[in-house]
Amino acid sequence: MHIPDGFLDLWICAVMFLLTAIFWIFAFRGARERLGDKQVPLMGTLTAMFFAAQMMNYPIIGGTTAHLLGGPVLAIVLGPYAGLISMTIILLIQALFFGDGGITTFGANVWNMGVVGVFVPYLVCLAAARAAKSRTGLLIGAFLGAFIGDLLAAICAGLELGLSTLSFPYSVSIAVTAMAIHHSVIGIGEGVVTATIVGILLKTRPDLLQMPKIAPRWLGEPRVVAAEVRGQ
Amino acid sequence: MTMAAARRMVLVGVAVSLVFVAVGSIWLSLSAETFDEIAELFGASESPVWAAPIPDYEIPGLEGNIQANMAVGALFTLVVLAVTFGVARMLTPSRRD
Numbered sequence: 591m592h593i594p595d596g597f598l599d600l601w602i603c604a605v606m607f608l609l610t611a612i613f614w615i616f617a618f619r620g621a622r623e624r625l626g627d628k629q630v631p632l633m634g635t636l637t638a639m640f641f642a643a644q645m646m647n648y649p650i651i652g653g654t655t656a657h658l659l660g661g662p663v664l665a666i667v668l669g670p671y672a673g674l675i676s677m678t679i680i681l682l683i684q685a686l687f688f689g690d691g692g693i694t695t696f697g698a699n700v701w702n703m704g705v706v707g708v709f710v711p712y713l714v715c716l717a718a719a720r721a722a723k724s725r726t727g728l729l730i731g732a733f734l735g736a737f738i739g740d741l742l743a744a745i746c747a748g749l750e751l752g753l754s755t756l757s758f759p760y761s762v763s764i765a766v767t768a769m770a771i772h773h774s775v776i777g778i779g780e781g782v783v784t785a786t787i788v789g790i791l792l793k794t795r796p797d798l799l800q801m802p803k804i805a806p807r808w809l810g811e812p813r814v815v816a817a818e819v820r821g822q
Numbered sequence: 823m824t825m826a827a828a829r830r831m832v833l834v835g836v837a838v839s840l841v842f843v844a845v846g847s848i849w850l851s852l853s854a855e856t857f858d859e860i861a862e863l864f865g866a867s868e869s870p871v872w873a874a875p876i877p878d879y880e881i882p883g884l885e886g887n888i889q890a891n892m893a894v895g896a897l898f899t900l901v902v903l904a905v906t907f908g909v910a911r912m913l914t915p916s917r918r919d
Contacts, residue, residue, distance in 0.1 A: 591857045596869030621913045630910040631828040635835030638903035642839035645846030645879065645895050647855070654856045679906050683898060689874030747857065751866070760864050768864075772856040797823075 591659075591747055591773075592684065593699055595692030599754040606750065607697030613674060613705050616806065620671040624804050632798060633668055637676040640664065641683070648779070656776040659703055659743075662711035662736035662784040667791070669803030670712040677704035698750050707743040711735030711784070716809065725792060729785045736784035737777040744773030836903065843895035847888050 598606075625633075640660025647655035660680075664673035681699050684690035691699045711732075718731025748769035752762030791799050823831075876882075876894055884890040 591855075593857070594868040595871045597861060597866050618913065621910075625910060625914045627914055628823045628828075630907060630914060631823070631832050633910050634903050634906040635832050637906040638899050639835050639839045639842065641902040642842035642846070642895060642899045646842055646850040647846070647852060648850055649852075650856070654859050655850075655852060656856060675909065676906060679902060679909065683902055683905070685874075686872070687874055687876050687898065688879050689870060689872070689877045690879070692868075692870065693872045751861070758864065758866050765864070768860045769857070772860065776856065 591699075591702060591744060592681070592691030593695040593702075593747060593750070594689075595694050597692070597754065597757055598695050598698060598750055599756045600694065602750050602754050603694045603697060606695075606701050610697045610701045610705060613701075614678070617671040617674040617804075620669075620806065621675060621804050624669075624802060625672065626802065629668065629672070629801055629804070632801065633672055633676060636660075636664055636667060637679055640676070641680045644680070644684075650775055650779070654772070656779060658783055659707055659740065659780060661703055661707035662715075662732065662739055662780065663787050665708040665712035666715050666732060666735070666784070666788055667798060667801075669805040670709045671806070672804035673708040673712070674700075674704045677708060698747070702743040702746045702750075706746050707739050710739035710742050712805065713809075714738055728792070729789055732788040733781040733785040735781075737781035740777035740780045741770060741773055744769040744776075832903075836899070839899045840896055843892055843899060847891040847895055 640658070640663070643658045643660055645657070647657050650656050659677075661673055661677055664676050668676065678700050681691055681696065681704060685693060685696055685699070712735065714735035715728065715731035718734060719728045721727060722730065745766055748766035749762060751758045751769075752760065752765035758765065788799070879891060879894060880886070881890050881894060
């Protein structure tokens with residue numbers, strides 16, 4: 591889903607940079623307030639792991655391949671602000687050194703995979719965990735969050751492409767439909783892997799899930815994702 | 823989390839990452855991403871504004887060389903780890919919780 595240079599009109603690139611910059615400001619401010627020494631090794635380790643995981647391309651339908659994004663796990667374990675910072679680092683290194691994603695489209699790519707692909711899974715997972723108040727609820731939330739997050743990120747990419755009338759000769763509906771159909775399959779993969787990782791962490795390292803989340807204040811108790819399953 | 827536990831977690835994470843890099847370089851290296859396929863189908867074309875030094879994760883002249891690809895993946899996994907540590911450290915001026 592890494593959009594290269596030339597795919598988007600410059601005004602779309604500018605708008606996406608601006609929207610993403612707003613989230614960067616809140617994310618760095620939130621991290622400065624809440625990120626503690628204990629979370630630093632976890633944040634570094636998970637970011638490196640998902641950078642490496644993105645190198646594994648698994649085959650899906652139609653002869654194409656997909657890879658894990660990692661945003662949902664980063665969001666659920668670290669919180670969405672830290673997840674956004676981690677995804678920004680991954681996407682920046684991929685764009686600068688590997689040409690995986692463009693420079694002019696960097697804001698759009700961070701928006702799709704680092705904002706939508708991180709905040710949506712966190713919010714869905716949080717809502718599911720609060721509603722079900724069980725381990726199963728958290729796992730279903732992790733799956734649904736990753737699936738919906740991936741799908742919405744793809745729809746955003748389709749919108750950006752479709753609105754780029756100078757660079758992309760097809761309408762919004764065609765671009766969005768094509769992206770949504772393909773990424774509904776990829777989203778299932780992201781959901782299964784996310785729920786599996788969260789399940790493994792719940793069993794083996796629940797302390798990591800109970801660490802304070804680097805998340806917006808309006809979400810309330812930042813440890814709520816783990817707190818909902820405490821005592822299970 | 824104690825210093826020793828944190829160190830152990832980082833080492834395990836790096837080891838798992840290197841497994842991902844190896845699997846990605848040896849067995850799951852073929853990249854035909856859905857997004858690129860759709861874009862190509864619709865006639866969109868790239869126009870890079872920056873010449874990446876290691877395009878498509880392969881060192882120029884060593885394309886298809888699994889060992890070189892693994893080395894690049896391993897090196898940049900450590901770079902990502904170091905950069906994230908650096909950024910996170912800058913954001914946590916000696917705070918304990």
